[in-house]
Amino acid sequence: MSELSGVRMGPLQSGERVTLTDQKGRRHSVLLESGKQFHTTKGTLDHDALIGGPEGVVARTTLGADFLVFRPIARENTVSMPRGATVIYPKDCAEILVWGDIFPGARVLEAGAGSGALSIFLLRAVGSAGKLYSYERREEFAEIARKNVEAHYGQPHPAWELIVGDLNEAIRDDPVDRVVLDMLAPWECVQAVGEVLVAGGVLCCYVATTTQLGRTMDTLRAHGGWTEPEGREVSVREWHAEGLAIRPGHRTTGHTGFLVFSRRLAPGVTAPLRRRRPAPGAYGPDYTGPRPPGV
Numbered sequence: 001m002s003e004l005s006g007v008r009m010g011p012l013q014s015g016e017r018v019t020l021t022d023q024k025g026r027r028h029s030v031l032l033e034s035g036k037q038f039h040t041t042k043g044t045l046d047h048d049a050l051i052g053g054p055e056g057v058v059a060r061t062t063l064g065a066d067f068l069v070f071r072p073i074a075r076e077n078t079v080s081m082p083r084g085a086t087v088i089y090p091k092d093c094a095e096i097l098v099w100g101d102i103f104p105g106a107r108v109l110e111a112g113a114g115s116g117a118l119s120i121f122l123l124r125a126v127g128s129a130g131k132l133y134s135y136e137r138r139e140e141f142a143e144i145a146r147k148n149v150e151a152h153y154g155q156p157h158p159a160w161e162l163i164v165g166d167l168n169e170a171i172r173d174d175p176v177d178r179v180v181l182d183m184l185a186p187w188e189c190v191q192a193v194g195e196v197l198v199a200g201g202v203l204c205c206y207v208a209t210t211t212q213l214g215r216t217m218d219t220l221r222a223h224g225g226w227t228e229p230e231g232r233e234v235s236v237r238e239w240h241a242e243g244l245a246i247r248p249g250h251r252t253t254g255h256t257g258f259l260v261f262s263r264r265l266a267p268g269v270t271a272p273l274r275r276r277r278p279a280p281g282a283y284g285p286d287y288t289g290p291r292p293p294g295v
Contacts, residue, residue: 006124006152008071011052018050019076020059020067029072029080040065074124074152078117081148084141087117088182088206089256091236097125099232099261100178100204104129107176109193111135111167112183116145116152122180123149123157132160133176135167168192182206186260187219187290194225199266206257213258215289220262222290224270229262 008016012032020028020038030038030047038045043063050059055070072080075090088096096118102108102125113119113136122132136142142164150156163170167181167189178201179193186205197203203226205216217229234256238249265271273293283295 006074006120006154012050012055012069012071014047014051017072018055019070019072020045021070022065022067028067074120077152078120081115081117081151082144083115084138084144085112085114087115089117089253091234091253092206092256092259093118093121095232095234095259096180096204096206097121099259100180100202102126102178106178107131107133107174108178108180109133109135109171109176109196110180110182111189112137113142113145113162114182115141116148118180118182119145119149119160120152123153123160126159128157128159130159131174131176132157133172133174134160134162135170136162136164137166139164171196177201179203180206184212185215186212187216190219190223190226194223194264197264199264201264203260203262203264205260207260208257210258213260216260218290218292220260221271221274221292224293225265226262227265227271228274229260232259232261233257234259 012018014032014034017029017031020030032047032051034048034051036047038047040061042065043061045059045061045067050069057069059067059069078087078090102122104125104127106126107130108122108126110119110122110132113134119132119134126132134145136145142162146162149160171192173196175198176196177198179197181189181193186207193203207213207216213231217231220226220229236253238251240247240249278295283291
């Protein structure tokens with residue numbers, strides 16, 4: 001395995017997992033063990049025929065069925081790993097890494113850790129020179145996250161610190177460059193993370209519903225110490241292209257969550273009032289949430 005990359009190289013070994021893909025594109029996750037066999041309706045395949053050989057080969061069963069053999073890559077691991085909390089899907093992880101500007105050596109605060117899927121990508125981005133503080137309220141979720149991250153990297157990652165506790169109560173004073181909040185009510189933590197996020201640092205909030213989206217963005221506006229928040233949603237649509245048959249694929253990943261991005265202003269600085277007026281009724285008599293200044 002490359003040092004702290006989570007990427008295994010060289011010959012396949014007993015004890016590691018491979019993905020076998022049949023001729024219809026169906027995938028099977030198999031843990032290689034010497035003396036064992038992979039059984040299908042189209043024959044069996046000896047694990048020993050794969051152990052010691054390279055990945056990227058075609059293996060044939062006893063009945064002549066062909067399977068592509070590859071080690072699973074990170075995006076495959078994170079959607080199939082054991083879960084406590086729902087994982088953040090690869091399409092949203094990619095958006096967080098790019099729009100959140102996660103860089104090598106960055107100090108990142110993450111809450112909550114969930115099942116560790118995002119932690120795996122954040123650790124790869126910050127590297128051994130960075131720091132990732134992952135907060136998780138539930139002990140059982142924290143333990144699942146720990147096992148998943150260590151299984152992916154093959155060892156405890158030196159840049160990772162997993163903290164069990166409520167973010168508002170357990171947050172450290174250590175300054176951070178980036179903050180990622182994946183929780184039910186991220187607006188409740190805006191004040192706390194604002195005190196440790198450096199000026200110019202990026203905040204990303206991942207929420208599931210439009211109600212959470214609106215509350216988070218309004219809280220950032222009302223706080224005043226943040227740039228105008230930007231809400232985003234990522235959809236992925238596969239395409240089929242074979243000869244003249246070109247059409248959208250059957251597998252589409254639509255809504256999984258919303259992302260809110262904002263940057264921290266310098267201490268004591270308040271964002272200027274928005275030039276664009278809110279839509280009529282946006283903050284009518286029935287609205288009970290936070291209101292931006294001047295509204």
